[in-house]
Amino acid sequence: MKAALRDIYNNFLEFVRTFGAFQLFLLRLLQHSPHLLLRRPGLVIKQVYNAGALSLVIIMVCGLFVGGVLGLQGFANLARFNAEDSVGAVVALALLKELGPVMTALLFAGRAGTALASEVGLMKATDQLSAMEMMAVNPVKRVLVPRFLGGIIAMPFLSAVFICVGLFGAHVVAVDLLHVDVGAFWQQMQVSVEMDDVREGVVKSIVFGIVASHMAVWEGYNAMPTAEGVGRATTRTVVITAITVLIFDFMITAAML
């Protein structure tokens, strides 16, 4: 009985310790960020390419179909109230405020987050990070911070591309296939979307970028240096990022209302 209690206590303490280390890790990343961004922008650019440019295809294809299905659903359901013309407004608001940033963050975790985590994890498993330390190169600064920053920079752009392609998809479905008036589509959208809505989406995507990159880099850096450990780190990256993003999404929405 006593042993069981001690186990629970130890597990709890370990959880709190991991959580604290996780936050301190973020501080460490942020601490090295300005210096690296100014002195070694080349490293960051490489990671923007890896995280951003290489994720474009999946983002655009998913955006097209998410926009299309929103157009279809919006049309079908608004038609019940004879309000098909508002489909543009509905799609734009849904994409800008919620679906754009959230879907992009989830896809980003799946495409770029896993790549980051496994890359860093493998570097650790093959002792590349220790080798760097031996050469007096700080691996956090040289390997982790560029990847962290690259993810944060890429995220808002990916989200914006997702939303634009989504609007295009909705336009194709609603205007070209279902014959909603093109003027009404855009006019209703412009009347109901305000600058604050765009701002909310951008704020969300930056926060999600921080969450996703932080998590991926952390999991990779703390992976067990085995094949199984790297695999587990990759899985945990996606799972925990998805949960955190959705929780943050709720909190940001509540705070910004």
Add this chain to the structure above:
Amino acid sequence: MQQTRSVEIGTGLFVLLGMSALFFLVTQTTGGDSFSADDTYKVEAWFDNVGSLKTRAPVAMSGVTIGRVTSITFDPNRLQAKVVFEIDSKYGKIPDDSDASVLTSGLLGSQYIGLQAGGSEDSLKDGSEILFVQDAIVLENLIGKFLVNAGSGDHK
């Protein structure tokens, strides 16, 4: 070398695409009634009831947006709502006896301030007050009046 070059080109394209997407969202999806002018002058008006008028609501004359509401405050001494709005200096020759009313665009649309030109020789200036105002029409009051009228009609 060749590899860094293609990475740089890819990154450049990606960031340009992202920025143009952001630019498109900011300019094309928002603000059908956006109003922005560098040079404006402020005019105030006192209303008994502004309805659900919001700051940034448009100020329109003959249906054209010429300004925007900048502040709505309740004055505890006058017991009235003070609405300040700015008008583009391009429209500097609005007669100072014009009247302002709180109107609704469409059946369920948002509210805006409509200006109706008066006949005075002098025009509105920065800080001047519009004396002729018409409050927002509150649906409940309207229905209330209608019911009272209908009720009194029955007794005859």
